[in-house]
Amino acid sequence: MSSPDAPPVAAGLSGTSVAAVEIDDVTHVYGHGAAAVTAVGPVSLSVPPGEFLVLVGASGCGKSTLLRLIAGFEEPTGGTVRAGGEPPRPGRGAGLVFQQPRLFPWRTVGGNVDLALRYAGVPKKERVARVPQLLADVGLHDVERRRVWQISGGQQQRVAIARALAVDNPLLLLDEPFAALDALTRERLQEDLRRVSAATGRTSVFVTHSVDEAVFLGSRVVVLTRRPGRIALDLPIPLPRGGIGPEELRALPGYAALRAEIGHAVRAAA
Ligand code: ADP
Numbered sequence: 330m331s332s333p334d335a336p337p338v339a340a341g342l343s344g345t346s347v348a349a350v351e352i353d354d355v356t357h358v359y360g361h362g363a364a365a366v367t368a369v370g371p372v373s374l375s376v377p378p379g380e381f382l383v384l385v386g387a388s389g390c391g392k393s394t395l396l397r398l399i400a401g402f403e404e405p406t407g408g409t410v411r412a413g414g415e416p417p418r419p420g421r422g423a424g425l426v427f428q429q430p431r432l433f434p435w436r437t438v439g440g441n442v443d444l445a446l447r448y449a450g451v452p453k454k455e456r457v458a459r460v461p462q463l464l465a466d467v468g469l470h471d472v473e474r475r476r477v478w479q480i481s482g483g484q485q486q487r488v489a490i491a492r493a494l495a496v497d498n499p500l501l502l503l504d505e506p507f508a509a510l511d512a513l514t515r516e517r518l519q520e521d522l523r524r525v526s527a528a529t530g531r532t533s534v535f536v537t538h539s540v541d542e543a544v545f546l547g548s549r550v551v552v553l554t555r556r557p558g559r560i561a562l563d564l565p566i567p568l569p570r571g572g573i574g575p576e577e578l579r580a581l582p583g584y585a586a587l588r589a590e591i592g593h594a595v596r597a598a599a
């Protein structure tokens with residue numbers, strides 16, 4: 330009920346009315362003239378807060394470009410991108426995870442996570458408590474003081490995820506973060522990311538070319554056409570997000586059907 334005394338609610342402040350990511354009629358062209366390559370578009374996409382959106386498509390279809398536009402690393406040549414209602418600013422407002430962990434080799438594991446907190450202005454006392462907690466959240470124990478080269482590739486990627494989650498950014502952007510890992514490590518990280526994401530409710534955009542990974546992780550899957558990437562399929566994934574084990578999830582009757590539908594769309598689009 331609204332009373333005459335109640336302050337007017339600004340459209341941008343009422344939570345649900347602002348999309349976490351709004352992509353409006355976006356096209357992106359690299360280069361000029363005869364060398365111009367249209368990588369993406371036109372694409373329009375609205376991502377509500379809390380969604381785990383997975384972008385799937387063949388190699389070269391423009392997935393990374395779309396993610397870079399959301400991160401603010403590129404400005405679209407056409408259309409607009411908004412993150413939390415604002416033009417995205419690179420290095421602000423989003424945690425990023427890439428295919429390679431990109432850790433600082435001269436720092437310890439804990440030191441890498443600490444740096445992200447320091448960059449965000451978190452005071453030292455708080456950082457000391459939060460670093461081990463963040464590492465534990467991604468399944469890392471007793472490695473805080475190790476050097477980056479003293480842990481495995483899978484553990485390094487866990488550190489990269491912990492670092493991306495360290496700062497309370499509204500957005501988590503992941504570009505094929507598990508593509509370079511062996512199958513078993515990859516499965517374990519998928520499970521942990523699914524659990525962590527259900528617990529934090531952070532809005533995420535995750536890029537992959539794996540159909541199974543998309544169905545397993547996503548609350549929504551968007552399939553892109555081949556270059557220039559446009560939306561071929563936009564599908565909600567109505568599977569439970571929390572309180573379910575990976576095997577149980579994959580055994581659900583809906584799981585195989587979603588996999589088949591998305592796999593078909595990916596093949597048709599490529
Ligand atoms: P994906 O991540 O789906 O593999 P990308 O977004 O990396 O696709 O690339 C889409 C297309 O844009 C590709 O044809 C790629 O060669 C081209 N491209 C990507 N980055 C650049 C760039 N910086 N300059 C020129 N072309 C680029």
Ligand code: MG
Pocket residue numbers: 392393394504
């Ligand atoms: Mg890519």
